Amino acid sequence: MSETLVNRQWFYAKPITDHLTADNFARREVPVPELRQGQALIRNRLISIDPANRLYFAIQNYRRQIELGDVMAAFAIGEVVKSTDPRFRVGDLWHGDFGWQDYAVINSYDRAEYYHRCTPGMSDEDLLGVYGxxxxxxxxxxxxxxxxxxxxxxxxxxxxxxxxxxxxxxxxxxxxxxxxxxxxxxxxxxxxxxxxxxxxxxxxxxxxxxxxxxxxxxxxxxxxxxxxxxxxxxxxxxxxxxxxxxxxxxxxxxxxxxxxxxxxxxxxxxxxxxxxxxxxxxxxxxxxxxxDFYCRRLEAQETLASYIADGRLKAPNTTLSGFEKLPAALIDGSLGSNKLGKLNVRLAG
Ligand SMILES: NC(=O)c1ccc[n+]([C@@H]2O[C@H](COP(=O)([O-])OP(=O)(O)OC[C@H]3O[C@@H](n4cnc5c(N)ncnc54)[C@H](OP(=O)(O)O)[C@@H]3O)[C@@H](O)[C@H]2O)c1
Structure with missing residues (x-):
């Protein structure tokens, strides 16, 4: 019998009354669901903390508005650990809206521009930042x-x-x-x-x-x-x-x-x-x-990579470590603490 994986999640638990605070989030643990046909199980490695995350509660922008009980949404880099679709190869890295959780299930019909397989050989930080x-x-x-x-x-x-x-x-x-x-x-x-x-x-x-x-x-x-x-x-x-x-x-x-x-x-x-x-x-x-420009993502990535290779461009990032850091990173990060460049939280290596 296969062991059931536990998925830690941060979810939107308490309505925002004035400003977003860490108290608006709560933790829970849920079992990772069995995959259906055409899906992949992603293990989240690096989660992006973006100012726009703060808008997800107030408006519908490029993604659905977050409602009470929803897992907090966020872009991330994760690894395919299980798959029922040949397009998702175990071991590949993907970029997507995987949220504040250890595991996310993605579908072969997820067609949003920001679900894509990452170019191999690049650091998670660069994939989420300068090439993200x-x-x-x-x-x-x-x-x-x-x-x-x-x-x-x-x-x-x-x-x-x-x-x-x-x-x-x-x-x-x-x-x-x-x-x-x-x-x-x-x-x-x-x-x-x-x-x-x-x-x-x-x-x-x-x-x-x-x-x-x-x-x-x-x-x-x-x-x-x-x-x-x-x-x-x-x-x-x-x-x-x-x-x-x-x-x-x-x-x-x-x-x-x-x-x-x-x-x-x-x-x-x-x-x-x-x-x-x-x-x-x-x-x-x-x-x-x-x-709107994601159809040209790889071309931009190539140019940016050439600048990095010849030393003309740096890709600074500030990466915190640990699942428990997520709410505070969003609150402090957007308020401008010590962070420089792209802000991320690492869950797994
Ligand atoms: N249109 C798009 O497709 C798109 C895509 C990505 C991002 N964005 C937008 O781009 C903006 C920046 O995103 P980012 O990822 O670069 O954010 P970020 O890494 O968190 O950086 C935010 C920057 O804004 C500065 N800042 C924060 N509050 C400020 C204030 N009240 N007055 C002056 N400066 C302030 C910070 O300065 P210090 O840390 O030095 O204090 C920091 O340099 C956001 O508005 C985001 O929504 C738009």
Whole structure:
């Protein structure tokens, strides 16, 4: 008789009343189900902690909204440990929405772009980061919206994060002057030291708008912004006419989005003065959803891998270890603790 595997899960247990906290989650242990035809059992190895996870409770975006009792959703890298479908080979690594649990069952009909077999020979951290959703968000944003021609000035919001750190380095590779926003002097030093940015501005400093202006004496040609709020308000007045603006998220608002309440507008930070500047200079935020570009994922992966191989690109990550760390990682990670680059939690080796 085969032994029944136990699946540890974190699930959404208590409704969010104000902000998401670790107390909204609870643990349970359930048996791993027997596979039906056309399925695979995935053992989760590395779980991605993303700011967008916080939105899953409040809105339906690229996945179904999370309801009470659901396993917390998250992208992850996992290994096929059992299969009833030849497309899923035991031992292969897969990327998918496997959730906060040890084991996930996937189906051969799961056709979402983000279920894919991973290229062998790459680290789990790189598969989830620079070759995963955040790396692709950076790559396609720089290509489609940035269209950098070199010697331009680029401002990167959220520059110490998974997307921003890659965007800034891609802009450096393109020959631009790159200024990044970071939370605190240590993170600023990391951007200019480790990541090779030309300058960094502490977004918590009271005079951050003046500091940014001093670092961008010729104006801004490309603004990469997934944060919104004060950093957008500081950057827009510096943008040149027809400057490009990649606005692919609104992280400064994510904590204000509560289930059942109307989400704040994505451009709520635009004062009448800023709207006038945008109109006069033809500044328009361009939003891309990374999954719309997933048909070109392998091509992007190849280019990013070549930059890493020749030493021009680094793929920083902060990886915590242990199933019990998941809720705190989501709460602390999004609030900007010590993490640099892509944030993950490792469950298994
Ligand atoms: N459109 C798409 O397809 C797509 C895909 C992926 C991600 N995104 C969006 O991209 C954004 C960043 O994702 P990520 O994975 O790079 O996140 P991440 O790794 O958690 O990094 C977040 C960054 O934002 C900064 N930050 C956090 N709160 C801030 C605030 N109130 N003001 C200024 N900066 C703040 C952090 O700075 P410090 O840590 O230095 O304090 C950090 O650099 C999110 O909005 C996400 O939803 C969009």
């Amino acid at each position: 959703i955040t790396g692709m968000t950076a790559y396609f944003g720089v290509e489609k919206v940035g269209r950098l021609t070199g010697r331009e000035t680029v401002v990167v919001g959220g520059a110490t994060g998974a997307c921003g750190a890659i965007i800034g380095q891609l802009a450096k590779i393109a020959g631009c002057r790159v200024v990044g926003f970071a939370g605190g002097p240590e993170k600023c030093a990391w951007l200019t030291g480790e990541m090779g940015f030309d300058a960094a501005v502490d977004y918590r400093a009271p005079d951050m708008a003046q500091r940014l202006a001093a670092e961008c004496p010729d104006g801004v040609d490309f603004f990469s912004d997934a944060i919104g709020g004060a950093i957008s308000q500081a950057t827009i007045p510096l943008m040149k006419k027809d400057a490009r603006w990649y606005h692919f998220g609104n992280m400064s608002e994510y904590d204000n989005m509560v289930p059942g309440e109307t989400a704040p507008r994505h451009d709520a930070f635009l004062t009448p003065e800023l709207k006038a500047i945008c109109k006069e200079r033809n500044l328009r935020p361009i939003f891309l959803l990374v999954f």
